[in-house]
Amino acid sequence: MYRRRALAALTAAAALTATALVAAAPTTEAAGPPPAPADPADRVVIVLFDQMLPQYADQFDMPNFRKLRGSGTNFKNAYLGYMASETVMAHNVITSGLEPRHMGWTDEAYRDHANVFGKGVDAMHITGDLSLADFVAIEKNEGIDYPKLADYLHEARPDTEFITVGQKPYAVTTATGASGDIGVYMSGRKSAYNATTNPTGCRNLPLPGTTTYGQYRQPDGKNVPDYLLAVDEDDPSLCGRFYISSSSGTDYGTKAAFPSWLYPTDGNRYVAGTDPDHLGGDTWVADAAIAMMENEDWSGMFITMGAIDKNGHMWGAQADNGPQDCSTVEGMTHVECAAENADVQLGKILDAVKAKDAEDGGHTLVVLTADHGATYGEHFYGKRTSGAGNSNWYYAPPDLGVWDAGSSAVAPDYSTYSSPSPAIADLNADGNVQFSYQSTAIEAWLLDRSPQAMKEKADQMLDMPGVTASYFKNAAGDGFVLRGTNAMTNSEKQWWRAHGQEIVDTMAADDGPDVIGLLHDRTSYGVYGDHGGAQESVQRVPMVFWGAGVDKLKTGDSFRTPDVMPTILAAMGISQTAATDGVAHPLAN
Incomplete structure (x- = not known):
C-alpha cells in the first residue's frame, strides 16, 4: 500500500x-526557426502508428521502420509533452503545433463552457463521438481560429490538397479540420445485403467462412473520391475493393477471451482478414492512401493506422509479446501481427512516395511517429x-x-x-x-x-x-x-x-x-493495454524524419509532439505566421 x-x-x-x-x-521559439533548407521538401507524408511503442521497431519484424530510423533524423527521447495521451488529441496537436489547452478540447471528455453545441452551458460531451463539423466548431483558441498544417500548405503550395486517411473517424476528422481537403475513414457498420430490403448492400462480402451475407463498412468522410466508392457498373450490390466485411459477430475469438473481452474487435476494421479482394485493417488504410497519392494533386498527407492500438488495448500492449501466427485471423488480433503488417504497409507507402517524386519531381518529407504510447495494466x-x-x-x-x-x-x-x-x-x-x-x-x-x-x-x-x-x-x-x-x-x-x-x-x-x-x-x-496519462511509457513516442535534406542523425534532444508541425514547416521552407507551443528542430547538421 x-x-x-x-x-x-x-x-x-x-x-x-x-x-x-x-x-x-502559445509561443514560438525565442531564437527563431532553423535556417531555411537549401532544397526544401515539396510534400510531406505523416505516417502515424497508433499506440506504437518505440521498442516495437526492434522487438518485432519491422525492417522498413528501422531503415528510415537509421537513415533519417531520429529523436530518440521524443515524448508527447501533454495530457491527454490519446488519439483524439494527438492528431490535432500534430497538425496545429498547439497543446490541448490552446486547441479547443483537452481530452476524451469536453465541458461545453461556451455552449457551442447548444445543449446547455457546461454540458458534458464525449469527444470521440463528435462529427467533423463539431470539431471545426471547437477548433478555436479563445474564439480565434488558428492555422493548421493544411492552411500553411495551401498558402505555400496553391491548388494542392491536404489528405487524411485512417480507420477511425475522430482520428481523421481532427487532423482534417476545416481546411483539410479530403478526409477518408471507415463508415459505421452497414446492414447486410438483402434482395428485398437492402438490394444495394454488398453481396460479395459474406461472413468469413460462410456464404451468408454480412454487415460491412465503406469509405466515408469529407470529399471521399469516387474511385474509393466504386461498385460494379452493372450490379451495385457487387462492392469494390474499399468495402470490407465488418459484422459485429465476427470477433475472431476476442469476445470469449480475457482480457480482450473488455474491448473486443469486430470484423475487418482493424484486422486485415483473409479476403484478398477486400482486405481491411491497416492494409485498407495504406491502399486507400496510395490510391489518393496516385490520383490527387497533394502537398500533404496524414496516414493514420489504428491496428496496433486496438490490439494493444485488447491484450495488454507491451505485455502481449508472445509469438503469433500472423497468417491466421486470430493471430492478426495481437500486437506483433499488427506491428509487422503496419511495417509492410509502410514499405508500400514509401514505394508510392518514391514513384510520386520520380513522376512529379521534387521530394517528399516523411515523418514517422505515434499518437501516444501505452502501458500494461x-x-x-x-x-x-x-x-x-x-x-x-x-x-x-x-x-x-x-x-x-x-x-x-x-x-x-x-x-x-x-x-x-x-x-x-x-x-x-x-x-x-x-x-x-x-x-x-x-x-x-x-x-x-x-x-x-x-x-x-x-x-x-x-x-x-x-x-x-x-x-x-x-x-x-x-x-x-x-x-x-x-x-x-x-x-x-x-x-x-x-x-x-x-x-x-x-x-x-x-x-x-x-x-x-x-x-x-x-x-x-x-x-489492460491503456494510455491517457502522464507515465513515461504512455508519453514516449517514436519520432523520425526522413527524406532529401534530412541528415542521418540520432539525437537525444528534447522533442515534444507539438514540435512536429513547426519542424515540418521549417523543412519545407514555409514561414510560420502564428504562435505555437511547439518549436522547429533542425533536421540537418
Whole structure:
C-alpha cells in the first residue's frame, strides 16, 4: 500500500517541477526557426502508428521502420509533452503545433463552457463521438481560429490538397479540420445485403467462412473520391475493393477471451482478414492512401493506422509479446501481427512516395511517429466483465448523463456510462462529480468548483488505488496546483519531477477537468493495454524524419509532439505566421 506524504514535504519537488512549466499562451521559439533548407521538401507524408511503442521497431519484424530510423533524423527521447495521451488529441496537436489547452478540447471528455453545441452551458460531451463539423466548431483558441498544417500548405503550395486517411473517424476528422481537403475513414457498420430490403448492400462480402451475407463498412468522410466508392457498373450490390466485411459477430475469438473481452474487435476494421479482394485493417488504410497519392494533386498527407492500438488495448500492449501466427485471423488480433503488417504497409507507402517524386519531381518529407504510447495494466482497477471498456473509461452519474454525439445528439445518455468500477463510484460519494474519465490517469469535472471543493476532491483522489499525485485547477484556470503525492518508485519519481507539472498544466482550460490524479506505472482503470496519462511509457513516442535534406542523425534532444508541425514547416521552407507551443528542430547538421 502506498502511503501519502504531507503537502509540506513537497517543497523540494515543487521547486524542481517549476522549471518544467510551460507558457500559458502559445509561443514560438525565442531564437527563431532553423535556417531555411537549401532544397526544401515539396510534400510531406505523416505516417502515424497508433499506440506504437518505440521498442516495437526492434522487438518485432519491422525492417522498413528501422531503415528510415537509421537513415533519417531520429529523436530518440521524443515524448508527447501533454495530457491527454490519446488519439483524439494527438492528431490535432500534430497538425496545429498547439497543446490541448490552446486547441479547443483537452481530452476524451469536453465541458461545453461556451455552449457551442447548444445543449446547455457546461454540458458534458464525449469527444470521440463528435462529427467533423463539431470539431471545426471547437477548433478555436479563445474564439480565434488558428492555422493548421493544411492552411500553411495551401498558402505555400496553391491548388494542392491536404489528405487524411485512417480507420477511425475522430482520428481523421481532427487532423482534417476545416481546411483539410479530403478526409477518408471507415463508415459505421452497414446492414447486410438483402434482395428485398437492402438490394444495394454488398453481396460479395459474406461472413468469413460462410456464404451468408454480412454487415460491412465503406469509405466515408469529407470529399471521399469516387474511385474509393466504386461498385460494379452493372450490379451495385457487387462492392469494390474499399468495402470490407465488418459484422459485429465476427470477433475472431476476442469476445470469449480475457482480457480482450473488455474491448473486443469486430470484423475487418482493424484486422486485415483473409479476403484478398477486400482486405481491411491497416492494409485498407495504406491502399486507400496510395490510391489518393496516385490520383490527387497533394502537398500533404496524414496516414493514420489504428491496428496496433486496438490490439494493444485488447491484450495488454507491451505485455502481449508472445509469438503469433500472423497468417491466421486470430493471430492478426495481437500486437506483433499488427506491428509487422503496419511495417509492410509502410514499405508500400514509401514505394508510392518514391514513384510520386520520380513522376512529379521534387521530394517528399516523411515523418514517422505515434499518437501516444501505452502501458500494461498489471495493476488494474476497472471492471473485468465482458464489454466493460467504455463504462470503465467514462463515468456520468445517472441523473446527469453525457451527450454522446455533439450537436446532433437528441438527448443525453443516462445509462451507458453510469456503471463505473467500485473505485470510481467511490469518487462520487459526495455527489460532486459531473463526469470523470479514467485510463492511466483519473480526471474529474466537478459541479461545485470552489477552491475548497477541488482541494477536497484532490485529497480524495490521493486515497484512490494506484494514485501517485493529485492536482486541482488554480484560481486563474491556467494551470494546476499540486495537492499531494504518494510514494513512487525511483524511476517514477524521476520522470514525474522532470515532466509531471508540465504535462498536467496542458489540460488547464475551461473545457478541461478540475481535478487530476496521476497513476503508477503499469496501472490502469480502463482496459489492460491503456494510455491517457502522464507515465513515461504512455508519453514516449517514436519520432523520425526522413527524406532529401534530412541528415542521418540520432539525437537525444528534447522533442515534444507539438514540435512536429513547426519542424515540418521549417523543412519545407514555409514561414510560420502564428504562435505555437511547439518549436522547429533542425533536421540537418
